Amino acid sequence: MHYLQKMDVHNIIRDYNITYSTRFHKDDVVSVEMLVETLRKQEDSPLLHYNSIYENFSLVLMTRFQKLMLIEHSKKICVDGTHGLNAYGYQLVTVLVIDEFNNGVPVAFCFSKKTDFDAMYLFFDKVKNAVGFPIKSDIFMSDDAPQFFDAWAAVMGKPAHKLLCWWHINKNWTSMLNTKIDNKHKEKRKYVKDALYSLATSLIDTKEFDSRLSVFLKTLEEDEDTRQFYQYFKTYYVPKKSSWAFCYRQHLGLNVNMHLEALHKKIKYQYLNGNHVIRLDKSIDALLRLIRDLMYERIIKIAKEKPSAKMLKIRHAHEKGLKIPKEHVQCLESQLWKVKSQTRDGLVYEVKQVSEMCDDVNLCVLRCSECNVCIHTFKCSCIDSFIYDNLCKHIHTVAKDIKISDEEQELSRRNCSNEEIEKTIDMLRTPFNEEDKYEKIRIEVQSKLRLALTWSKDLPGEYLENLSKTLDTAFQKFGFSRKGEKKENKGLPAANKKLSPQRKIAQWPKKTTKKRIPLMERPSNSGNECALALLTGAEIPNIIGTQDFHSYF
Secondary structure, eight states: OTTOOHHHHHHHHHHTTOOOTTOOOSSHHHHHHHHHHHHHTSTTOOEEEEEOOGGGOEEEEOOHHHHHHHHHTOSEEEEEEEOOSOSSOOEEEEEEEEOTTSOEEEEEEEEESOOSHHHHHHHHHHHHHHHTSOOOOSEEEEOSOSHHHHHHHHHHOOOSEEEEOHHHHHHHHHHHHHHHSOGGGHHHHHHHHHHHHHHHHSOOOHHHHHHHHHHHHHHHHHOGGGHHHHHHHHHHTSTTGGGTOGGGSTTOOOOOOHHHHHHHHHIIIIISTTOOOOOHHHHHHHHHHHHHHHHHHHHHHHHHTOOOHHHHHHHHHHHHHTTSOGGGEEEEETTEEEEEOSSSTTOEEEEEEOOSSOSOGGGTTSEETTTTEETTTEEESSHHHHTTOOOOHHHHHHHTTSOOOOHHHHHHHHHHHHHHHHHHHHHHOOOOOOOOTTHHHHHHHHHHHHHHHHHTTTOOHHHHHHHHHHHHHHHHHTTBOTTSOBOOOTTOOOTTOOOOOOOOSOOOOOOOOOOOOOOOOOOOOOOOOHHHHHHHTOOOOOOSOOTTOOOOO
16 A cells, blocks of 8 residues: 555556446436436436537536525625536536535536526526525625626525625736736836725725725826726726725625635545546536535534634634733723724724624624624624624624623524534435336436437438438337337237248148157356825825826825
């Protein structure tokens, strides 16, 4: 075993024909047809929709576990697509929710040749039909492509907040700054970039944001060197400012779409070994194995109370909160405090208690066990709380001196956890079915016949003739006519059998000879201080040395 190499494992897999469970046939098209038929026959079938026509190909998958997760955690919805999971150009579009551990859970998959409004409308409509009612979400996040949100709003209803992934916004702005502002004005480009970042992330009040945005746009328009970027920014991003400005996404807890990015990376590099996958059935197998593993991981998190990354951040923030001096904390009212910043002089944060007890016991996993507070009971004006929805160190330094009891919630939380574990284990059980030993062959034959029927609509005449002759030959071999009815030929001789000679009327008597008994024979072998100036209208130092440089804002 010490000398075993990766190539040796691949050789064993090849020589012993060890492959993934969804490979039903060496031909991928036939294999997918057989896989679809097999999934369709399951009791809780994950198959919601299938269209095998190449130009309109679509395959929608959603297991019972995914359906329950969508219903229970529909507050935050993320949608995105990825390539590289098959050789046909079909894109994988994933709908993902954020669970109580702040982990992303995929709740529906769709392989589709197209990702336009019509294709996504079909996808979301199938999901709605499977759940039985429209999903009411508070937050919907996707990239800059509008079809995902438009289709979701048309099917499920418009969410309260439409957010654009900040990573994608930052990437797009950087790219367009390099394109719209000439390389001769790199310093101007840097000032505009810093002003954009400050405008988007540093303001909390929406009125202040609107005021600074107006100054920013006016300065960009007046400068000839930045006028092209002004036109781009005003056209594409000013109308949807509520989708990217941080002041419009306070305490929503969702800023980037990295849950989906991490999921797609996991599929490609962990389940498909970082290879570009050719076969579609292999990608489907990876998705089914992923969902199975996520179910086991959820059981472990609940049963063993395994801390997630968000929970580890809460513990780290608690340790930082203990180090904040008491003289830096000032109580203004019964549920309002001011806490001085530990990193920036003169900056003060407000901590407010919004609730004495969390209303939803199922979401109290993200809590501090020593302070007995959760993310739903305290809010702070620092970016760690109002953007990322974390229990920041300012909340911990306030909550540590407040005695909050949650014995009843703890008991109820444990009961919910036990029910969740039992429900998930039940979905992992597969009923034993004693299959007909010829069932796989029967599914293969039916899949091939459906493919022949689909292809026959677009085949040229000469190919149709060959297909017809081939089917005729197969039907005749097994005794079937063109109409599909089995011929009744009982008692009739075979068509190619020769006639026996006619008996003569009169015969002479034959000589009787003793029949010889014959002897026994041998049997025969039968695959992120100029930006602030830009936003407030102050003068910027002329570091370029040119007289034509405009003052920003």
